[in-house]
Amino acid sequence: MKTRHSFQDSSPGSGGIAREEKVVRLATERRTRAGAGADAEAIYQRILAAIIEHRLAPGRKLVEERLAAVFGASRAMIRQVLTRLSHEMVVTLIPNRGAFVAEPTVEEAREVFEARRLIEPALARKLALSATPAQLARLRRLVVAEEKARADRDRQQVIRLSGEFHLEIAEMAGNAILARQMRELTLLTCLIIILYDSPLGRACPDDEHRQLLDAFAQRDQQRAAALMLHHLDHVEHSLDISLAAQEDDDLERIFSPISPL
Amino acid sequence: MKTRHSFQDSSPGSGGIAREEKVVRLATERRTRAGAGADAEAIYQRILAAIIEHRLAPGRKLVEERLAAVFGASRAMIRQVLTRLSHEMVVTLIPNRGAFVAEPTVEEAREVFEARRLIEPALARKLALSATPAQLARLRRLVVAEEKARADRDRQQVIRLSGEFHLEIAEMAGNAILARQMRELTLLTCLIIILYDSPLGRACPDDEHRQLLDAFAQRDQQRAAALMLHHLDHVEHSLDISLAAQEDDDLERIFSPISPL
DNA sequence: AGTCAAGAAATTGTCGACAAAAAAGTTTAT
DNA sequence: ATAAACTTTTTTGTCGACAATTTCTTGACT
Numbered sequence: 001m002k003t004r005h006s007f008q009d010s011s012p013g014s015g016g017i018a019r020e021e022k023v024v025r026l027a028t029e030r031r032t033r034a035g036a037g038a039d040a041e042a043i044y045q046r047i048l049a050a051i052i053e054h055r056l057a058p059g060r061k062l063v064e065e066r067l068a069a070v071f072g073a074s075r076a077m078i079r080q081v082l083t084r085l086s087h088e089m090v091v092t093l094i095p096n097r098g099a100f101v102a103e104p105t106v107e108e109a110r111e112v113f114e115a116r117r118l119i120e121p122a123l124a125r126k127l128a129l130s131a132t133p134a135q136l137a138r139l140r141r142l143v144v145a146e147e148k149a150r151a152d153r154d155r156q157q158v159i160r161l162s163g164e165f166h167l168e169i170a171e172m173a174g175n176a177i178l179a180r181q182m183r184e185l186t187l188l189t190c191l192i193i194i195l196y197d198s199p200l201g202r203a204c205p206d207d208e209h210r211q212l213l214d215a216f217a218q219r220d221q222q223r224a225a226a227l228m229l230h231h232l233d234h235v236e237h238s239l240d241i242s243l244a245a246q247e248d249d250d251l252e253r254i255f256s257p258i259s260p261l
Numbered sequence: 262m263k264t265r266h267s268f269q270d271s272s273p274g275s276g277g278i279a280r281e282e283k284v285v286r287l288a289t290e291r292r293t294r295a296g297a298g299a300d301a302e303a304i305y306q307r308i309l310a311a312i313i314e315h316r317l318a319p320g321r322k323l324v325e326e327r328l329a330a331v332f333g334a335s336r337a338m339i340r341q342v343l344t345r346l347s348h349e350m351v352v353t354l355i356p357n358r359g360a361f362v363a364e365p366t367v368e369e370a371r372e373v374f375e376a377r378r379l380i381e382p383a384l385a386r387k388l389a390l391s392a393t394p395a396q397l398a399r400l401r402r403l404v405v406a407e408e409k410a411r412a413d414r415d416r417q418q419v420i421r422l423s424g425e426f427h428l429e430i431a432e433m434a435g436n437a438i439l440a441r442q443m444r445e446l447t448l449l450t451c452l453i454i455i456l457y458d459s460p461l462g463r464a465c466p467d468d469e470h471r472q473l474l475d476a477f478a479q480r481d482q483q484r485a486a487a488l489m490l491h492h493l494d495h496v497e498h499s500l501d502i503s504l505a506a507q508e509d510d511d512l513e514r515i516f517s518p519i520s521p522l
Numbered sequence: 523a524g525t526c527a528a529g530a531a532a533t534t535g536t537c538g539a540c541a542a543a544a545a546a547g548t549t550t551a552t
Numbered sequence: 553a554t555a556a557a558c559t560t561t562t563t564t565g566t567c568g569a570c571a572a573t574t575t576c577t578t579g580a581c582t
Contacts, residue, residue: 064534074567075534080344087348096534096573111438118383118439119376177372177449178379181442188438324563335537336564357543357564 043071044081051090051101052163052190053156058103062091090187102191109192113236116185120166120232121225123173123182124212128224131216135172139216142168143209163190165209189235196239208234304332305342312351312362313424313451314417319364323352351448363452370453374497377446381427381493382486384434384443385473389485392477396433400477403429404470424451426470450496457500469495 047067050056067078082099085091092100104112127135142165149157163186170182208231215224308328311317328339343360346352353361365373388396403426410418424447431443469492476485 063532065532076565076567079534083341083344084348087345098534098574108438111436114436115380115439115442118379122379175372175375177369177446178376181376181445184442185438326563337535337537340564359544359564 040077040080043067043073043077044084046071047081047085048090048187052160052187054159054194056101058101058191058195060101062099062101064099088184088187090191102188103195104188104192106196108188109196109239110236112185112188112192113232116182116189117229117232119178119182119185120170121228123170123175123178124215124224124228125221126173126175127169128216128219128221130174131172131219136213136217139165139168139172139213143213146209159190159193162209163187169212192239193235198238198240301338301341304328304334304338305345307332308342308346309351309448313421313448315420315455317362319362319452319456321362323360323362325359349445349448351452363449364456365449365453367457369449370457370500371497373446373449373453374493377443377450378490378493380439380443380446381431382489384431384436384439385476385485385489386482387434387436388430389477389480389482391435392433392480397474397478400426400429400433400474404474407470420451420454423470424448430473454496454500459499459501 047056047062056062062082064075064078064082067073068075071078082091082093086093086099090102092102094100131139142161146158146161146165149161166189167179167183167186170179170186173179208227212224212227212231215227308317308323317323323343325336325339325343328334329336332339343352343354347354347360351363353363355361392400403422407419407422407426410422427450428440428444428447431440431447434440469488473485473488473492476488
């Protein structure tokens with residue numbers, strides 16, 4: 001019983017439907033007005049999608065009653081969804097203040113990439129050994145979709161599809177625990193890229209995903225692991241983190257006696 | 262602002278109090294009767310402690326109203342705590358059926374150890390480089406406590422303290438994201454040991470923690486990483502998992518045409 | 523004008539009540 | 553006596569109402 005996950009499909013409920021369709025569905029209003037169905041899972045999916053696709057920017061406040069109205073659900077239901085999102089670190093819950101789309105700090109960003117460097121090369125190595133033709137085909141579809149999005153200059157979709165590519169690898173590697181952790185890490189990475197991607201340079205490098213795919217196809221474990229590691233370094237260094245572009249928040253540092261730069 | 266965590270202290274709220282004391286507090290009834298204070302955090306701590314210390318066995322059903330009565334809290338509050346525990350995989354939440362103390366499968370157990378083998382040697386390596394005398398002292402205290410518990414044949418405490426030792430290392434290594442993930446993994450490991458530890462052989466090997474500590478003290482990165490890896494292998498192989506001692510549940514396999522053994 | 527304080531509005535936190543579902547117990551028919 | 557169907561009890565899921573807190577607005581004072 002192999003489950004098929006994605007950002008939008010990680011918990012119990014509806015099984016495998018093609019990815020693209022699902023995203024369209026998420027962007028489309030299905031129910032009567034603005035989605036009058038009160039299903040926690042569906043609401044979770046839609047809020048998560050909105051965050052991943054940057055329609056809800058990091059730092060954005062999520063007012064419970066407002067969301068309840070939008071989804072035609074009770075506040076209790078919204079609350080449930082928000083706590084789940086907060087456990088997944090996509091949303092920050094501040095007591096008596098409310099819920100906010102998470103804003104990973106540069107420090108957290110570094111930590112996320114450090115974690116990924118430990119985990120993902122090993123997953124790539126595993127998958128290189130075990131990948132079935134069907135799995136390779138699935139990955140190929142994701143890469144193609146990503147390349148298309150890049151050609152269309154659809155930055156949001158590139159980020160999302162890139163994340164799904166990595167997540168798919170994690171899930172194919174056959175360790176549900178690690179896949180779960182990788183899901184958190186890739187979600188965070190999406191937020192990090194939104195926050196810190198340098199305006200000009202797009203963070204998701206050209207054809208590295210395709211190279212990785214080739215390594216899987218050739219069952220080249222060493223190369224797969226090495227490519228993954230290199231890829232992660234590449235992504236991290238394409239961000240403004242390297243030079244410590246800090247938040248607006250740390251006024252203390254900005255106005256500290258000695259200039260930070 | 263370095264936070265000091267432990268199994269019982271991982272979220273906002275009360276800062277650093279000595280470990281031993283805290284555990285005693287957890288075992289002791291503080292309030293009027295059976296703890297009439299309705300504080301979500303406190304309730305979380307106590308239920309978690311009960312699970313870690315095996316007073317609530319894996320598979321045990323957790324009835325909301327019962328817990329509410331015990332803690333003098335509302336059902337809503339209990340519900341909140343249970344969902345948190347379920348997100349941390351310590352509790353399994355089955356819709357319309359209720360909450361149960363998690364029972365990791367052998368497959369999950371293997372996955373947990375695989376994940377730990379990826380992460381923990383790297384953390385050990387990091388800490389070997391950066392450990393301060395204060396940190397070493399703290400670890401030493403944990404090791405001593407664990408050795409004492411072992412001398413007293415207090416299996417529960419050995420398991421708990423062993424887990425805290427690993428968690429402490431993760432938190433000292435300076436990566437909050439990884440520390441968070443390690444917390445989940447060590448909690449799961451506690452459940453796994455409770456479930457699968459072979460009756461005679463105690464799962465937490467003799468002096469490996471102390472050796473690890475020595476490696477930290479000597480700043481021997483290579484040795485620290487190698488010891489950690491070996492230690493994890495040792496713990497895993499001391500369990501009945503290796504020989505696939507399955508659950509009671511899989512009657513299908515037990516009564517399958519060909520005997521499983 | 524600017525700052526502080528009090529009041530008003532908006533928002534979150536908590537609870538108890540009711541509805542829906544599952545589990546346990548009882549009756550009835552074969 | 554066993555098994556199915558029905559009833560009762562227990563337990564979970566959901567909601568709206570109220571209390572507590574924060575945030576915004578207004579107005580007085582320097």
